Amino acid sequence: MSGANRIAGKGRLTPAKTARFSYDGRTLTALEGDSVASALLANGIHLAARSFKYHRPRGILTSGPEEPNALFDISRDAGRSTPNVRGPMQEVYDGLIVKSQNRWPSLAFDIGGVNNLFSPFFAAGFYYKTFMWPKAAWHKIYEPRIRAAAGLGVAPKEADPDHYANRFAHCDVLVAGGGAAGIAAALAAAETGASVIIADERAEFGGALYFDNGVTIDGQEGFAWAQAMTARLAAMPNVRVLPRTTVFGYYAQNFIGLVERVTDHVANPDRHAPRERLWQVRAKRVILATGAIERHMVFDGNDRPGIMLASAARTYLNHYGVAVGAKVGVYTAHDSAYEAAFDLKAAGVQIPAIVDARDKPGEAVLAKARSLGINVMTGHAVVSTGGKLRISSMKVARKGMRSGEKIVVDALIVSSGWTPSVHLFSQSRGKLSFDVENQRFLPGTYAQDCLSVGACNGTNSIAATIEEALGAGELMARAAGAEGASALSINATQAFEWTGGMAGAGEGAGPESTSAKAFVDFQHDVCAKDIRLAVQEGMHSIEHIKRFTTNGMATDQGKLSNVHGLAIAAEALGKAIPEVGLTTFRAPYTPVTFGAIVNHARGPLFDPARKTPMHQWSEDHGAMFEDVGIWKRAWFYPKPGEDMHQAVNRECKTVRTVAGVFDASTLGKIEVVGPDAATFMNLLYTNSWDTLKPGRCRYGIMLREDGFVYDDGVVGRLAEDRFHVTTTTGGAPRVMHHMEDYLQTEFPHLKVWLTSTTEQWAVIAVQGPKAREIIEPLVEGIDMSPEAFPHMSVAEGKIAGVPTRLFRMTFAGELGYEVNVPADYGQAVWEAIWARAEPMGACAYGTEAMHVLRAEKGYIIVGLDTDGTVTPDDAGLGWAVGKKKADFVGIRGLKRPDLVAEGRKQLVGLRTKDPKDVLEEGAQIVDNPNQPIPMKMLGHVTSSYWSENCGHSIAMALVAGGKSKMGQTLYVPMADRVIAVEVCDAVFYDKDGGRING
Template sequence: MSGAFRIADKGRLTPAKTVRFTFDGKTYTALEGDTLASALLAHGVHLVGRSYKYHRPRGFLTAGSEEPNALFDIARDSARRQPNVRGPVQEVFDGMKAGSQNRWPSLSFDVGAINDIVSPMLIAGFYYKTFMWPFSAWHKLYEPAIRKAAGLGVAPTEEDPDSYASRYVHCDMLVVGAGLAGLTAALSAARTGRQVIICDEKPEPGGALQYESGTTVDGKPGYDWAVAAAAELAAMDNVRYLPRTTAFGYYNHNFLGLCERLTDHLPNAKADGPRERLWQVRAEKVVLATGAIERPMVFPDNDRPGIMLASAARSYLNHYGVAVGSKIGVYCAHDSAYEAAFDLARAGVKVVAIIDSRPEPGPGLAEEAKALGITLHSGHTVIGTKGRLRVKSMRVKGGGKPRDYDIDALITSAGWTPSVHLFSQSRGKLAFDAENERFLPSVYAQNAVSVGACNGTDAVADLVSEAVAAGGGFAEIAATTEHAWTGGMLGESDDAEPYAKAFIDYQHDVCAKDIRQAVHEGMASIEHIKRFTTNGMASDQGKLSNMHGLAIAAEMLDRPIPQVGLTTFRQPFTPVTFGTLINHSRNELFDPARKTPINAWAEAQGAPFEDVGNWKRAWYFPRAGETKHDAVNRECQTVRAAAGVFDASTLGKIEVVGPDAEAFMNLMYSNAWSTLKPGKCRYGLMLREDGYIYDDGVVGRLAQDRFHVTTTTGGAPRVLNLMEDYLQTEFPHLKVWLTSTTEQWAVIAVQGPKAREIIAPFVEGVDISNEAFPHMSLAECTVCGVPSRLFRVSFTGELGYEINVPADYGLKVWEAVFERAETFGACAYGTETMHVLRAEKGYIVVGQDTDGTVTPYDVGMGWAVSKKKPDFVGMRGLKRPDLVAEGRKQLVGLMVKNNPRLVLEEGAHVVADPNAAKPVPMLGHVTSAYWSEALQSGIAMAVVKNGHKLKDQTLYVPMPDRTIAVEVVDTVFYDPEGARING
């Protein structure tokens, strides 16, 4: 048997398909397709957890993802365990181990329930008042206990063995919700040939059609129509139907995050492959068909196990074939509760009484209740319930002496709240529907439309026509229903006893009187009330409690609800596992090392590597018996005397293309680009808005509308991000497209006096003579028969070329070039040699010789700032008084006096007088320091206060064991005339 409360011939599950699972160590049976909630309810199990603060017994409240109470620890084995899983969402699978949470030593006897007894001391805001001086001095006593008690579930300690997947996809239309509205909109769009994605968090389609008994669509029962519609959509090539998939976040530019649960419902033997998949969707249009969430009634002791929403009881009955009790009471302020009561009564379940807080129900409901033998009390309220671990009775008041009814379940409904969470995440603006006391979508910020109940559309016929229009207007669907929803709100009664609790936020134990207390203590904004009481701050994010808290606050403040405000709906809509968000980014892929096409060759040569950003770069190439110092000296000498071959593939590369590319470059860089002709290069300097250096690199102009931009190795992502940011926010009128091409090009730099001779036989399609192809030239040609972009540029001060070839050909071209280079006495060199060579020429490294507070003028590069351009990023920043004032730190060269073989330490302070009174005033610090084999001397660069005016003067570098005298010199130490670069 799958449970004593399973009703024969009810529900849509197959009785022959059974599974076994455990809850708190006890074994139960269920039907395949059951949720953990429906399976336990089938066995009469209502007590499933304890509340966060008071540790009160709690049971199932809903049948959906808005569930605040029934949170379980779900395990397949010791490693595959997840806390805080919502029971109405988790499907039962064979062998599942479910455990209750937040209790000790057992669920039925929880020591933490003492909090409920002392609850008058734990009022709203008690933590703000209690944990202040002088009690704050006792934090060593109470803090460990509080930390231990905090939270609900227990985080797993073992590494997660499951895998997760991720997909990016574009579509014409994304439909969120596979109820009547969503399916209708999807069909309407799909039949026109549009690319459609439709997702729903439930395993089956239908939404409210799963539990409604009176809706028919195209002459079929509503749920049967939904199944057929979903099957039609799934069979279409232009449609992707995603059940068990939650749209958890709606971001800018119609970008949404979806979480698909792939194997959480499967037994271990079948749960192969990724557990969950993250879908990152960019849609031209978004249709939100997210439905509405039923509101519970607020009354004293409304949180006992066995008290749940009417729609939940109806869903468990009509979809799962489970009665939530044998003697059921109904308390409502809305007509939809009657439908649940009638369905239960027709199924043979005793409905003790319907208590309606309104003067009278909707048309015809009283007559139908009478025909079914259900007692109806209009204008009455439930003022309390009894029952320690499950509701046993309800007390009803209405015009006379209160009366008690024996019950084992109580279903409630105070109306419906449109699910506007995703709409609000999209930055849409809500408007208050005063007649029905609800917020509805009003002003859209993106290309989206809300249809159905989430848009306040109650009548099903209107819902269908609205959805058809949203999808394109081509579907012909007719729907009828026995009733239409009406509005409703709080239905709250006064507390019957001084310490009785009428809960609005079930998970955080926030009561109606907590909201009142917050107002009494001066809270007038709903955001302040939320934080003072923690209402809506639980994992359900106030899906059931926000409107109740808002209504109570508005009543206390004597203001209309819109004037009190509305709390912010944030991502995610429901909790998302870390595994889904991280997906492949684990272990080696968490922060993956990036390797160039030449990396394997460098490894084979025995090169050690250094990390530059995420890139692995060959540091130097030692020969037998060589130290690092020996190898770098040899490489430096070889490059200056003959040539060196260097892997520069890690340079950031961005393609800037479009009719306004030149205008865009003029705005993004401090120097001018209008005078740069195609086939030529220019050093580019990028500033921040405050005028400080942000990045630099050589830029080649391939055509009037195309630039090949290089950036520093570690700067490519942030430079592209900055460009995109400005293009989309400040310069949206410019027709420009940006493409990252860093990985697409392998770059082989050949530097040295013999560089031209080395590459000449491989280059076809361009004359690389000094006259035809001078320094800072660019040509598209072939190298080794491979399409190439050849730059004549240098970061060493020597004659140099950078060969850009498609990455797939990088290693072969490198091997061919290097084989010839060796015959000229050349060598491969690494990043350490590159730094020495560039320092000898005074070339800066952004991030090493700059620190985010350096301007072009500070490093002697005022020539890179255009005086003719009307505007560029950073232009106004450069004019700030502080940036043109005396006393700024400026880049200079340093040479050690008296001991040229000494190399300064990078980061060492520079002072004018080491004997000055402490604290000694610091003028600056050393940014780069190396041994120069060419100069047979140590060299250094430093940023020093007023450095440009201190040339030829002596400064000092104090060290722990000595003070070093240094002379301030120019930053160009080698070949100051620049003759070698033009060779």
């Protein structure tokens, strides 16, 4: 037996099995199966935390995931420290280290408690009003100190030594919640043969059966039935049972996020086992059996340690065998608190009084209370409490009166009713309806293939809950395609039917009680008067009230405070609660660790580098690399003694005079295949594709709906029903997504299949006057003559004995080829080409030379020379828009008046007056450098380089009315001087394009 407050013969834990842990340096003993919260209560400890703003003493309030107060720093050693762990959810094990948070130097004596003395000055909106002046002080004084004080826990500084796992799964039916409703629904679904996943956040399934010992199911005590049925489910081959697993997010198309705590309850975990496992599940149907959350009572002094929810006191007694006090008062507006009083009374705990805010409680519970000799004070309210680090008394008055009776207690349990847990339903984009009679929101209009059952659906009795769940389980399984039958019949009874409930502030915490500290949100110290002040200050939207007061913005996301806050706001606004509305429920349902979300993506895998098949060759030949997206690309190839500029200048000259070999494997590549491939291409691109003959290529522009350039690339038609599409390196994933999105949503009637082949092909670009001479002897099955294989052609054959798709195309403005070969053969073919190129004086060149070469020819790079507001005409690509095309994505956007208006920014070239001046990319352009600041900006430099081939600097820029400014002088203000530039054509080299034809 362990702990002064353990009650012999109560609870479900085994007294012989103990575990030792430390709390703020003090060694304590618990029983195996204890939570940190139950173990502290067993040892007579109610003080668990300090509140965020006022540093008020706070105790354990709940027994579940909604806990706002008892948040601890949990560790088993220095490297495994996790802040803000909810005490009721953390299981105790040998060697567990528990530390309280947000206090100094100790929990009992906290210097931060001085904030409570100044609480009248720290009302809602204090920060917004106080730290506005002087303006310069925000960044230098206020912000650093506020950020230092923010937060409850302290993030560990050591690297996380644990690892995390990730699983993807599909199922017919996913059941969120392992209470009676969830178990019954899972059983019914599983009996049909459907594949089922059932998950619950607790270590054992049971839900409300943890505390409600008045429930009998199929002749068994409720919790025992839950364990037997859980074992039955676990033994079924089509069911996966996931305890200690939070269903934290409900996303589009029944995509569900879960986090399973795998080893956080184990003293000596297997080092190969993950600490947590992230499950990403696609379910055909979802059943929400998430239960309901008990609400506290809002009254002056309702936050003292020793005050907790009635269901929590009942859980600690009936499951853990722990009495929350020796003399426990009850304050309620709901029948369920009576059952907690009955259980405590039967365990030998004194119940000085049940204070009921209602005039007429349920007759059955009232009669039972009186038969047990419990003093029931109906139509009364607790108007204040006494005590410092733990409650010592409650002041009770008849409604409408302030004077009353002081009753000595060492704990107070409260209940104002139950709030259905509709968080996941709301995340699914379902719309809620308001139950006026019971003052609660319930699932209303469904947006996805799910059903809510049990308490989260407003179903009160256990018999009705199980009947509803059995029907839902079979219905959803059949809707998912299961064909078996479920003949389950489960009989359930309960001791009492519950009635009652209220929302909002209680007696003594109304608008007239301006000094009452009646807390709505415990973690953020939001009182009823703060919400009224927000309304008084002009906040009429519930979302504005939430942000002004921070009500519901703590780690519990308002699970306890939300409905009370709505009710108080509605009262202050003179509206009904549904008119005020409801704040947004966002994922995660309860906090999820960064480790679980980040998973393997840390260290080298945080930003994994993608390498081309020729990466090792480039590395062996001294290449310097740059990151382009997540690709490592050869930037330039310096020779001994060369700096970057010298190497790039040499590479550019060599390409123009001999040839260069370039690794273009990172280009996005998409295969568009099917009978309607040309029709699809016509709709996605601005120009026409049905006129393109097999074996030929065409440059294409892709727009967004608004008419702005989205991507570009060369497309080769391999056959009547097959296109090889290239995209920009960084654009490959989004272009694939863009095309797939339109295929599935706008053009699903087209018979087209899309396949990303970026990694399938290694691409070797050979550019320059000797390009044909270099590769021709290696090519088989393709006529390489200029007549048979002109510019913008594509053919399939072999090169160096390897199958190839050979494109004749260029991004350098020279005779050029792009050799596509299977990625596994990329380096071998590269080496074969290099063996011919090197003796001829060719070079390998990198991305920097590629940028200079393409800029010399005025070729754009989408995302560099465009900024998301550029049309094809702005970029000088109006010729690529089919004038006779009736429809394509973006055609209506292009017709908007603003997109054809004069004065739009257009892409032009810039030549500096001093040929040696190289502009900075991104630099602004003005027409008068002497104008007052702020200057009127005409545009900005998009690309700028020194061109060794031209003998002067070159630049491209987006300039307002650029085409009309040819020959004009503009100015580019730099950090140390102003550079004069002349607006010119964007093509600086080989304007007639003759070099392309070799």
